[in-house]
Amino acid sequence: MTLNHVRFLSFGIVLLYTTIVRAENVQDRAPSNGSRVLRRSDGLQRSRINEPTVLRSQRIVDQRAASLMRLAAASQKSGTAKKPNILVIFGDDIGIPQISAYTMGMMGYRTPNIDRIAKEGAIFTDSYGQQSCTAGRASFILGQEPFRTGLLTIGMPGDPHGIQKWMPTIADVMKTQGYATGQFGKNHLGDRDEHLPTNHGFDEFFGNLYHLNAEEEPEGYFYPKDPEFKKKYGPRGVIKSTADGKIDDTGPLNTKRMPTVDEEFLAAAKDFIDRQHKADKPFFCWFNSTRMHVFTHLKKESLGKTGMGIHADGMVEHDGMVGELLKQLDDLKIADDTIVVYTTDNGAEIALWPDGAMTPFRSEKGTTWEGGMRIPMMVRWPGVVKPGTVYNDPISLIDWFPTLSAAAGVADIKEQMKKGFAGVGGKEFKVHLDGYNFMPYFEGKEKKGPRDTVYYFDQGGNLNALRWNDWKLSFASSKGNIATGTREVTAWAMITNLRMDPYERGLEEGGEAIKFLAQNMWLLVPIQGKVKEFFADFDQYPYQTGSTLNPAGINYGMLRQQDAMKRLKELETMKPSR
Template structure:
């Protein structure tokens, strides 16, 4: 058996906190999720795992351990416009690959579409998936679509050392079948590495639950919640297939399996999801945007059935998985992620007190212990109330919906929260933030 643990990291797209059975949804919402629920029972379930405002910033934070305000990965850009991680950034697969791991990614990248910024130039040995966002699958079916002025969306593939190429058109039919393809390729990769007796890092950013929610035809009509529920059941099944591949090949005890979401739920009808007890959706600073599901299993090392409300941030996953693989994180730049390996393995506290939450270039909120201080108030997407002269303060345990401002009665919290913000922002002076669209260094 390999001394180094294998890592399988599966990430859903826009899956809200309250949609899985193990987080209060599942059958209650007409779409049971037995395989993911079982995974949660076998490991650690986090109730306070926090991400960024949407796909691009969260994925950049995962890949670099750095807040997106530092890397310039602030939001999605349409095809053909400059975006993504500069090649100066050091990615998680680069660190893990340097430890002798085989690395593969099957799924959505969203961190740069030009050669040199695609996954196989950023640490992955192989990739199959989409470079940008899933809603592009609907473009070619949209009334008035003009391919002469819009780049056609493609599923791409490639291997390290050569340019990625277009594999096939990403249209609505491809949308239906892509998660099946990603799962099949993931299982094949696992089998190859087990046969080669080589440790591996497998990153599977699935397409579900991003709109348009079109399930594989094998799952059409399976739920009691329409297309959305059908996709939920398909996603659960795909996760189960990958977990089964790990278990069937006798590597479960030496494999860290993670399942999580990149963002809070979708806000657009008819695809709107739910954050359970929390308010809001992604693209806001509400708790429903920040908190998403996170489950990690490592039999014999991570206790089964454990549940924690300790604060964990997506940047922490970069540092923690790097440490678990034997890698050392960069020391020539601010790394915001904390090493939480001791916490995952049984320590009671994560050690994280809080974090700053930016939406694009603006500090919208700061979360500290059980408190959230809002500087801008936008409870729903596009329902902007503006910058607050007197910030709103909420206690998240007593007021999970963030409805009652208790700032006047708890002014003492301003001291530690603003000290945390000041310490974070002072680092911008020594290490200037990368602006969006920054070209790669020569």
């Protein structure tokens, strides 16, 4: 509350006290039978024995003053309170054990700066991303299951498939609340101009548009040397753009630039934060490191830091950059006014280990086993999240859209989006957000997190599994990695209790696994309700079908289906009018 608020309230209380004392003196002089009749709000009457004028006046003043204070506090909270800055830091393909806050140095190195976020805030044990880069990043910034947005798998150069105009981002909401918005580093939500972050709520963007190995392809031995081929099919360079339409290609992200490109992105993010601080404007900054996606290229100063290989060396470098961002908040004295989230997009990538992560969870990135979906996640939220907190309830990247919107002042964003939400610049959105607002849970107002269900869609858009509370039912599963994986559908849904068996080993290694499965078939009934719940209003809101890197689904059956739909439409036009 500002000094002017305090002065105003003090004056009001004095004035209120004087008025009440005068009124009480008049009442005391009025004829009385020894008691006063007071009228309750329900219309009934009760009696109060006279009390001394001063005490009675003081009591009423205290009550009225308290009411005024509550009113002023509520007013300030709803409209005039300082909005928190928001800094979201993403790694890439980083597994849970790669953060020493989870494994206490077991991997042979530590990440003290990332750990600091957990120490000064909270760490999550049951945090979920998606099975691939694009899906994970889309779920965070769009707040919708990638099955709705169609952003289920990695985007390739020139692909028209990407973020669409009808999809609101967190940045779109932040703009309505007076925030400056900036995105720095990896985007991976489409590479055409219409897909750029600055066409979707961000004031400025500086970053790359693909996974690192796609950026490196033009340097490959077998890559065509024809400049026209590269122009047509090759990746764009590192893009700098602004919301006014300016787009600058700063050059390719080649293997020469890769060792230090995160330093470029970090410098841009720090500059953005510094400018908004000087302008006294709240900011939403999304920093996306390229670490630790393959293939890793490090500068000489980072190589050999840990003695545990290039991946560990890269993690230490990445942790240092997180430390620079946290130090900047300290130096600007805005750490207490800034929400900091650290996480990543998908589960650990093991396929190219040791240039890859590791995880105790089953399988890896590209699958719907826990190893493909579980991610590190932590948040520092001064005044809301108690330092040193550990959250065991499930949370998804999708949940940060409504949670951060609530922090910025829009607590009912899900309801508003369903009815129709007006963005800045004449934008109109009407979508179904799948995320939940965790802010009441973080504040201690709710004992349990709002999410009880997690949907596991694979990169082809198949619903492979569903988690409901502690239970996971897998209708299908993947064998292999993100490139070689095949989908297998079992006769029965495979049932796992993720508290008893978080690493999903029981069904294959447990001595009574089939008995356990048979005894818990009752789960199929409520699980069907959860599937129906997701699809209940699916046709009422826009959606985009997913794309695929494998055209194996193209066959005569698909053509016959298209022909059948065409014939049905023709029959519909032939129906006699009534």
